[in-house]
Amino acid sequence: MVIGTGSYDGGWSYNGKLLLLDLTTGIAVSLLGHPREVRRIAWRRPQTLDLVLAIPCDADEQRFGTTSLACSISRDDWDRAVVGMLRMPYGEKPVPYEPSSDTTVAVATVARLCRQRGQAWAARRGVWAVEALRDGRILTALEGVGLECWSGTSGELLWQVPTGGTGYQIRVLPGDRTALVLTQVPRRYEGGRWTLDPSVVLEIDLDDGTVRKTHESSSPAVVVGRTDGSWALRDTDHDGCSKTAGEVTFGPPAAAAATIRLGPYDLFNHFFDIRYAPELLFLRGRGDEPWRDKWVVAVDVPGGQIRRLFPLEWDTSRGGHLFGGVGAYCDDRAGPSLVHTGAVHNGGGRLPGSAFVVRRRYPTGELQWIFTADGEAAALDADDTFVHVVFSSGELVVLKTEDGNVHARQELRIAGHPVVPLSLTRVAVGRLAIGTLDGQVLVVPVPAAAG
Template sequence: MTFPLRIGRVLGDRPFAEVGEPVLAVADDRRGLLAVAGAHGGHLVPLGRAPVGVYDVDDLGRRALVRSHYPVTAMAFHPDLPLLAIGTGCYDGGYFFMGELLLTDLETGRAVSLIDSPLGPQVLALEWLTGQDLRVLVAPPHDGDDAEAWVEGHVAVVSRPDWRLVPPASITWQELAGPRVAAPRPDHREEARRAVSGLSRDWDPRRNVRAVEELSDGRILATLDEVRAESWLPSGQRQWTVADDKGGRDLVVATDERSVWVGLVRPTCEEPPQALVRLSLQDGAQIEHITLSAPASLVCRADGLPALAPAGDLGERGRLRIRRGSRVYFREIDRPGVETTDGSLVYAGTVHHGQGLQPGGSFVVRREIRTGEPRWVFRTDRTATDLDADAQTAYVAYDDGEIVALDLQDGTVRRRRHLTVAAVQAIPTALTVVGPDALLIGTSDGRILKCSAELPADPDVTGT
């Protein structure tokens, strides 16, 4: 059963908001359109989401929005039909170059994957030669015993009489096995930034809100990519922002609300591995800096004071982010949780599998701390990005955009729905309960939403 999630305020909204950080932009001057591909979702969206938005250059209205499993590497508008070809892909880190060729109908917004293999190949370049012929440059299947695979590719021309009628998975590997040619991998990010900046001075490359908190005076704090922390006034104006190479991660507001502790994002391979900073809530000025000897989670204890939970040998993956804990928790997982008023623990996790997340492999559990016994377990197929709870309900955000409200007593589903902003699905990456049925939600595209959940008064209402 869905529930009305009413959005009262949207902070961080701006033109091209849906794509976040642009990495590629392609114009269709005849139609007055601009296609903009955003950066891949990264670790906050574990299965990955690379958005592609198509906008009218006159009013910046969005015409279409699709999300790719792989990073976007090439785009080309059809010369006659309302179609956009999108090439995607990346190296898997060990052997294969994988990707997709997507074809998006700009009238319906529907995108289909055209290559008949779920694992490739990586598409490097696209060009419409005619209304029937598409030139496709793809990477070699792998780099095993092939040092030139990183600078060369295979070029082929794929022909179809009417591309509007092309079914999914209908382009074969044989059609793409053309001659070997030079295939540079240029970086288009600066060109993409210039393209969107030229259309709007209000554009801002925000993405991946990691933490959100509300102060008693109505100000809202957030951490996100390349921002240690920022503060928004109740009027909707940004009060201050502090830039950072990587960005902030965890937030703990001092009990007197004069300062905030921020845990910074740092790869475990860097030295020092992590740091904490304390910022003034008046202007964001740095008050204190602490270098940690090992990775840790910054968490808020039940008494409101900050605490550090060691992350163990797994670094970023070993973080257990438990809010309002009366003790410091340590467990080899990287999923969110909260301690309830009776001292039990509600947290999310996944079951490891060599082939990735399996059906039912994601869970939320309420566990007794003394005995370790679970009171209830809720299972699903998607990875949780954040979790918080009030006295009756645990709210869980997932990487496919769904928000699920679970009854805190027995784990049954009270309500669930996918998050949408201006009729477009958004991916929640941070969630905080700030009052009865009141939520702050941060998104992968850098927006912050003040929402009213409006759950039913009867806690026994369930849904599917």
């Protein structure tokens, strides 16, 4: 079986892979020597594969007059495929651009075929947030679902709150009776440009899933909270013409009109989602170039005073361009600290060891320890003993909170197949709940001893 993947990165290149999957062994091999978006694939005969690939980069559109190129590749050794065996040139010819296929047709077809065979099936994707309640219940937010509640013991779905978009963030308020969920509908292409509707925050009763209130943002946003239940929405519209760019709006019980200007949100770098934070924490860059000179700042409620705490970059001699990430506040024998993830930017692409997990003294920011990784950290949770991190590579790493030493690490697999984690939370001592790209929630035991 051949599988085409890919997308446009929004800035220059079209990235993707052509995968050849052996249906007997389950092993997939990436065939293309260089990343390309694969838009259409078909076996013409056992030796010949017809492809439509995207152009390699923006500059090729003027040359070819289109962004799609067709080619045919014939080989008699598909059964002996190795990584990168297909190298340019592929003999490509320009073809007119075709809009993306309607995935709802594929979903309906698969559902119908399953029903004919007595199987129940529904599309389920992207568990972007997962949280655990003190009574053991597990909350999840995902594509098409604002919030759902599962029994942590039986795995039974207790209730669900559907949404027209995707649930991306969950904030459980003190007392475990109410949760805030940030939802976002997909962007639309209208009038020659992409538009993204404002985010919506649902206030949901955790007893039965009743939506108590709906808070509509004025723009796309992320929600930031602190342990006493105070929260705020940070505008994420990176359009320079946006009237709301840089706004932070406080949620109830602060005054409805409480809004401050924090500076523009940088598309790739400014996310800073910190669990158990004692203050509303954000990243703030320079006003004219928000991606530069980023600082961790705290914003007081309801006054809106902005206090600079420490630079995101701890190594002043390096002067690196750092991306933000996820993290947690902890206070143990080593004192109050932030443990957070991120990455060091490089213009040539992601370098080995450029992703990191660090512990910084709070609120001054001195480096206490660092753990480096090759892949991006997707989610993190921590207590006074362990820091649990999942990476987009599919690896779970457990670090000791005090010194950052590795306690345990494992590759996440189901029936031998790797999964892509998106979210993580501690459920109880020795157990984690991990949300995956393919819509699953894994309950994973963490070993008490290294192994």
